[in-house]
Amino acid sequence: MQFSSLKGTNKFSLKDIFSPKLFSTLAHYTRAQFAQDSLAGIIVGIVAIPLAIAFGISSGVGPSEGLVTAIIAGLIISVLGGSKVQIGGPTGAFIVIIYGIIQQYGLSGLIIATIMAGIILVLMGLAHLGSVIKFVPYPVIIGFTAGIAVTIFSTQMNDFFGLGLSDVPANFIDKWIFYAGHFHPNWWAFGIGLFSLAVCIGMPYITKRIPGSLAAIVLATLGVWLLKSYAPESWGVASLQTISDLYALPQGIPAPHLPSIELEEGESVFMLIQKLFPSAFTIAMLGAIESLLSAMVADGVIGDKHNSNTELIAQGVANIVVPFFGGIPATGAIARTMTNINNGGRTPVAGIIHAIVLLLVLLFLGSLVGMIPMACLAAVLIMVSYSMSGWRTIAGLCKHPTRDLAVLVITFLLTVIFDLTVAIEIGILLALVLFLMRTSEETQIRTFHHEIDPNEDTDVQSNLEHLTIPERVEVYEIDGPYFFGIANRFDDIMGRVSTEKYPIRIIRMRKVPFVDSTAMHNLSMLIERSHREGMTIILSGVNQHVHKQLLKGGIEQMMNPENICPNIHVALHRAEHLLQDME
Numbered sequence: 030m031q032f033s034s035l036k037g038t039n040k041f042s043l044k045d046i047f048s049p050k051l052f053s054t055l056a057h058y059t060r061a062q063f064a065q066d067s068l069a070g071i072i073v074g075i076v077a078i079p080l081a082i083a084f085g086i087s088s089g090v091g092p093s094e095g096l097v098t099a100i101i102a103g104l105i106i107s108v109l110g111g112s113k114v115q116i117g118g119p120t121g122a123f124i125v126i127i128y129g130i131i132q133q134y135g136l137s138g139l140i141i142a143t144i145m146a147g148i149i150l151v152l153m154g155l156a157h158l159g160s161v162i163k164f165v166p167y168p169v170i171i172g173f174t175a176g177i178a179v180t181i182f183s184t185q186m187n188d189f190f191g192l193g194l195s196d197v198p199a200n201f202i203d204k205w206i207f208y209a210g211h212f213h214p215n216w217w218a219f220g221i222g223l224f225s226l227a228v229c230i231g232m233p234y235i236t237k238r239i240p241g242s243l244a245a246i247v248l249a250t251l252g253v254w255l256l257k258s259y260a261p262e263s264w265g266v267a268s269l270q271t272i273s274d275l276y277a278l279p280q281g282i283p284a285p286h287l288p289s290i291e292l293e294e295g296e297s298v299f300m301l302i303q304k305l306f307p308s309a310f311t312i313a314m315l316g317a318i319e320s321l322l323s324a325m326v327a328d329g330v331i332g333d334k335h336n337s338n339t340e341l342i343a344q345g346v347a348n349i350v351v352p353f354f355g356g357i358p359a360t361g362a363i364a365r366t367m368t369n370i371n372n373g374g375r376t377p378v379a380g381i382i383h384a385i386v387l388l389l390v391l392l393f394l395g396s397l398v399g400m401i402p403m404a405c406l407a408a409v410l411i412m413v414s415y416s417m418s419g420w421r422t423i424a425g426l427c428k429h430p431t432r433d434l435a436v437l438v439i440t441f442l443l444t445v446i447f448d449l450t451v452a453i454e455i456g457i458l459l460a461l462v463l464f465l466m467r468t469s470e471e472t473q474i475r476t477f478h479h480e481i482d483p484n485e486d487t488d489v490q491s492n493l494e495h496l497t498i499p500e501r502v503e504v505y506e507i508d509g510p511y512f513f514g515i516a517n518r519f520d521d522i523m524g525r526v527s528t529e530k531y532p533i534r535i536i537r538m539r540k541v542p543f544v545d546s547t548a549m550h551n552l553s554m555l556i557e558r559s560h561r562e563g564m565t566i567i568l569s570g571v572n573q574h575v576h577k578q579l580l581k582g583g584i585e586q587m588m589n590p591e592n593i594c595p596n597i598h599v600a601l602h603r604a605e606h607l608l609q610d611m612e
Contacts, residue, residue, distance in 0.1 A: 051377040069374030070382025083406045084119040088127040091276040100387045102347040102359030107380025111339030112324040116365040132199045140288040140352040145309035150345030159337025166460035168437040176444025178417035188407035191218025218404040225408035242409045249405035273399030285353045311450040320361030472509030502604045503531040508540045513547030528562045539570025549582040567592045569600035
């Protein structure tokens with residue numbers, strides 16, 4: 030039996046690893062496209078203002094950190110990214126993990142985790158993992174996204190109702206218990222929150238050209254300014270909190286500086302890095318998943334194809350650089366990316382202009398930003414959490430297999446009750462286990478005695494006569510991957526029949542696409558047992574890929590080469606000869 034050699038074809042050029050879209054699009058850039066990109070960039074920049082501020086505050090840092098992240102990360106992702114239209118910046122997905130890191134390790138811990146996440150993302154891109162990351166199971170993505178949405182919603186109750194609470198517990202259950210025990214709402218704040226929520230919900234019915242969040246912030250800020258300027262003191266309007274009441278806004282981008290690292294007594298930097306690695310890995314996974322999903326959605330709309338490895342490297346560089354300016358983790362943002370596309374953005378120039386618009390806001394409109402009421406920002410984030418919840422998708426998944434729904438629900442509960450790091454790790458593990466269970470169930474092991482119907486076998490020669498199996502010969506067919514999920518089951522089936530009754534066993538592997546190390550080990554143990562018990566194993570229909578694995582694993586050396594047959598005809602003929610020799 031001859032097998033032609035296969036030469037490796039998985040070669041990557043430098044363009045496959047790192048090829049920013051900006052440079053290829055500029056080669057044929059026009060004034061008309063610049064006009065479109067400029068308009069889209071300005072609109073996206075305006076849309077990003079309230080989101081960047083809200084995400085910064087809800088993450089436990091501040092509005093300036095959110096804006097700085099949107100500016101620097103947005104610029105880097107547009108310049109170096111592998112998508113023409115991706116808009117980068119802080120997103121709602123990071124709120125939960127950032128808040129948890131700050132609570133446990135402080136700002137220095139967040140800085141280290143963000144830089145580590147950036148390095149992981151760069152390494153993922155260099156290792157060509159841009160396509161592999163797309164295989165994260167959909168129920169896991171929906172589960173932790175919905176969990177993040179619920180968690181974001183719960184963090185906004187303090188500002189939405191104007192409770193004015195400090196030291197609110199980070200844990201979901203403890204947080205609601207704390208709210209219930211200290212629920213004394215500020216009715217002015219609650220009214221502003223309800224008004225802002227109504228504007229966010231109603232604006233799309235009036236016009237889709239103006240984002241509801243932007244309209245809500247403009248109207249609520251104007252209303253609060255008028256109330257604070259002209260309403261009598263007896264009305265108690267002064268109790269309404271705005272951004273400037275809680276945070277100091279800088280008048281520009283902070284100078285880059287080496288982050289200070291705060292260590293506990295007896296703790297080294299290496300020990301802190303070890304502690305932060307799970308959080309850094311979660312940030313990297315979230316950034317990779319969200320940015321690549323965003324790029325895939327954008328590809329479908331504009332008819333383009335992004336370079337996923339380049340995109341991961343760009344995301345990584347952004348997250349390495351941003352902490353030196355006091356920023357927080359960033360990734361591609363689906364909502365802002367779609368806003369960019371819908372307003373005519375078709376090249377990374379739009380993303381660059383979006384970053385410039387945000388910079389101008391930080392430089393010249395800081396005082397106006399400080400007047401935004403906290404209750405209004407809470408309402409904007411409540412809308413963000415509603416959009417993230419994906420309740421329609423969850424309702425649709427209820428019609429899918431129960432196992433998928435179980436993965437979704439468990440991932441959701443782990444995200445809400447525990448934290449995102451645990452949710453992603455266990456969610457992916459559960460999905461992997463269920464996948465292996467499904468694959469094991471799909472892989473069939475059939476046993477044949479006496480004859481094989483040729484009408485059911487594609488490798489049988491085209492005659493209508495049944496293939497006769499000689500006496501004392503048993504044929505096993507493995508239909509599907511031969512891996513650890515079924516290797517033990519196959520051994521059990523083989524062990525049920527005595528060697529005296531069937532001294533020759535034919536294993537048909539024509540439908541086996543691959544074998545793993547467990548299957549190879551079990552197969553070698555079976556061959557060794559066959560030598561001891563006087564049994565002969567014949568392999569039939571081994572494909573080229575599996576044959577190479579058998580060679581590497583030393584299986585062929587353990588067998589007579591004549592017992593590895595190209596099809597069932599040769600295998601049965603070989604069995605007849607062996608039976609004659611036994612006689």
